[in-house]
Amino acid sequence: MRGIEKSLPEFQAQGILPVAISVDAPEVSENLRRKRGYTFPFLSDPKAEVIRRYELLHPHGGPDGTDISRPAEFLVDRSGTVRWENFTEDIRVRPRSDELLSAARSIP
Amino acid sequence: MYPSSYELGGRMLNFASMPDITGRKHTFAPWLGLLLTVSGALSNGLPFIGFPAAPVPWMSLLLSLTGIVVVLIGLWRIFGRSAVYKGKISGSIAAAFSLLFLAGSITFFWGARHIPSESANAPQVGQRVPDFTLPDSTGHSVSLTQLFSGDAGSPPPKALLLIFYRGYW
DSSP, X not given: OHHHHHTHHHXXXXXXXXXXXXXXXXXXXXXXXXXXXXXXXXXXXXXXXXXXXXXXXXXXXXXXXXXXXXXEEEEEETTSBXXXXXXOSSTTOOOOHHHHHHHHHTOO | OOOOHHHHHHHHHHHHTOOOTTOOEEOOHHHHHHHHHHHHHHGGGGGGGTOOSTTHHHHHHXXXXXXXXXXXXXXXXXXXXXXXXXXXXXXXXXHHHHHHHHHHHHHHHHHHHOSOSOOTTSOOTTSXXXXXXXXXXXXXXXXXXXXXXXXXXXXOOSEEEEEEOOOOO
16 A cells, blocks of 8 residues: 555546555544555445455454455446456555556556 | 784684684584574565565565575584584574574465455456445545545546555554
8 A cells, every 4th residue: 555655646647546445443544544644545344344245354354353354456437347356365465556557547 | 022913813813723622513504594584584574665575475485495494404414414513502593493483484474375265256347346335534434426526626536446455453
């Protein structure tokens, strides 16, 4: 997400709005945003309801066996259709900004 | 009388080349191995300084495993050829720490990949995603539709990049 923040002008130029979603409470996300200087929106799904609806639940993946989200990225166009997606196999490996930007270029 | 520089140099030379009473050599292999396993563990931090993340998990594992092989070579020298090599205690200490770092690296490698292997029912390319409303970090409810409408002043986005992440709890 540091990479995305760094490339935010390029994302904006392409009309892409990054939105981060996790089970973190709003205060936790706000802390993270302030600490790392993130300027795009962070949404909170503490009960993992949306995460569950998107079939992205990682059951007992969090501390004390709480349910969290698996890492995943979607490019969703204005009709709500998925244009590109990524499910990483290793939590250390996330897509780079240039991969995301080149995927975004194919969206009219 | 002060010793001449020649004498001083001679003494230092003598000291440096003073033979070990047992005549046995040190092997640096256990320490090199430990260094490699520590590097393996530390290499997990590379993506934070801008290194591409994709090869890092494998690199970390490879460094740690190479380290253990080097440690084993060292142990074989020390214990198998103890007439030539010394350092049983220091070698064992280095080996123990290497094992600890290797165990840590393997646990981390396994843990980092221990995520649901497939999200077969997750929205696929070409499918519509379900709409939702969630609070943002200031507590205000935001829906997918609202995100598409854009902020006041900025044009509405052509697409959203939804980033689901594990969270920092």
